[in-house]
Amino acid sequence: MTIRTPTAALTGDERRPGRAHEILWLVLVGLVVLIWLGPVLWISNISLKTRAEIAVPVPSFIFRPTLENYAAILENPNLVRYAANSLIIASVTTVITIVLASLAAYGLARFTFRGREGLLTWILSLRMMPVIAVVVPFYIMYQRLGLLDTYAGIILAYLPVTLPFAIWLLYSFIRDVPVVLDEAAMLDGCGPWRTFLEIVLPVSLPSVAVTAIFTFIVCWNEFLLALILTANRAKTFAVGMSEFVLSYEVLWGQISAAAMMMLLPLLVIVYLVQRHIVKGMTLGAVR
């Protein structure tokens, strides 16, 4: 007499489909990760090769790694200066952007006034403007104004690029902050400024952090405006890096090393800030 127990009923046939799905899923995810990380891995690969290794017709994974590319960059005083420039320009732009965008977003999210809808649409439309269309006019204007190759100049040029996105991002985040908090603050005696600084802003700090990261990345990676509007003093690292493309050859090793180094600050900043993106910071305020 065979007794049918529940576990006996679960034959390999019933168990395998679940496992198969899991494995398939992992393979798929792995593939996607590989595609995204591929270029980065490849570049890191190249950055550790000598010129000779790079020139080989069939590239190989097995080689003798060298740090000469990285050394070349670090020992180049100009490049180091360009890196500092990038850092300063991106940081200052981010700070200014956050200050202005958060105020704008608060106004748009919490107040009603004539033309509000139109304003929102217009701000969004600014993002769609192709930068390449305005670089030449910018150059001419800047030359007249003496803003070429200055920190102030490039930062000023970046703001119309970063602000629209930051405003929209912060606008949608602030809208998610429950209005009851504003109302409670008002009844406690806060005017609009206090409400913004003491309640809305602190509560949406994770959103501000996210916006700051995005803004910083945009500035850090920006190439076109920096290329046109900076020369020696304010040149950014991205532009400096492009100079490894010489008229007679491309210094792949150095470019790759430079690219890897350009990644570094971003990784550090994202790591630092992501700790502040505590999920559900508004948990407990409502209900």
Added chain:
Amino acid sequence: MEVVLRKLSKRYGQHPAVTDLSLTIHDGEFLVLLGPSGCGKTTTLRMIAGLTPPDAGDLLFDGQRVNDVHPSQRDIAMVFQDYALYPHKTAFENLAFNLRLRRLPRDVIQRKVEATADLLHILPLLPRKPRELSGGERQRVALGRAIVRDPKLFLMDEPLSNLDAKLRERMRIELKALQRRLRVTTVYVTHDQSEAMLLADRVAVMDRGYLQQLATPHEIYRYPRNLFAATFIGSPRMNLVRGVLQRGGAGVRFLAEGLPSGMLWELHLPAALEPLVPEAGIPVLIGFRPESGRLAPGWRDHDALNLTLDFVEPLGPDNLLVMQPSPGGVDSYDHSPLILRVSEQQRLPADQRLSVNLAPDEVYLFDQHSGEAIFCRGRLLRTFGGLNADNASGHELDNRVHDG
């Protein structure tokens, strides 16, 4: 602080939320705004707070018109339904916020916050953030934030509705005791009629944007102005049966539908009223509360309402007897079951037939068309064709009456 609302109105697009609301809240009074969802009670509260500007009308605090005063300047504390605690601040900082804005000295703030926290039994919770507190604890922090300020007015928007039943009951009593002690004018919004009955000095019953009645809980229970007030207050709901108010020999009497031919009883209304009752009679609804009447087994052929028992709902010390319609028996006017509340010791007949006898001071009479109350528990209420009847509520009321 005395609060006067004068013909306040607010509409959202086409939808009128509050219409021509006028009432006076006395200094130190606990006024409850009671009504179903959408009746305008929360809108009214928000207009008092200044969070929602009225479309028309005046709001007066101690005689001063405050329509244009910003909420931050009104010296009002509000407890929101979902508490609205500042999530990034500790309980202590939540309580201290207003005091800090008022630039009170550090030690004074410390003292006041601790005193209030002690009052509400949340002292050990002060260093915690809202997300580290339970629902009941958050509610008390929200309450504390209002109390510590010692404001001129408390506004509360269903602050207990998110608590479990047991906690809610306990907090109701604590709240009432607290308000008694503090003697601060309080306006409290709720849809729970038993909560209103317990907490209120006076209740403002609202429906669809209009004030239905403004009176003490006792008065509304005994002398409701209309069908809405009568059926909203009291649980289980008042029983309503169709009838006709007719002239009779010795005063005005009435008949209930579904009775064997014979009168229920004679109401000895003032003889002067008799000519005002038309020959054809006035169609009325006869109301009686579930706890009234004397039960007898079996059906009678006069002076009683004959009912058929469907099932019994035990409540502990009492039982609810739920009736079903049956031929020859009395049926409710809207076909919802008639319900009686009796002591659990009451014996019930095996054949499910019972009859109820009502005394005149247990009966409510409503005009079937307008829903207005004519007669409640021995008192004539309505302005009956020019003759000024004894108006039990006697407060400023200008509004429309709604059918139940």
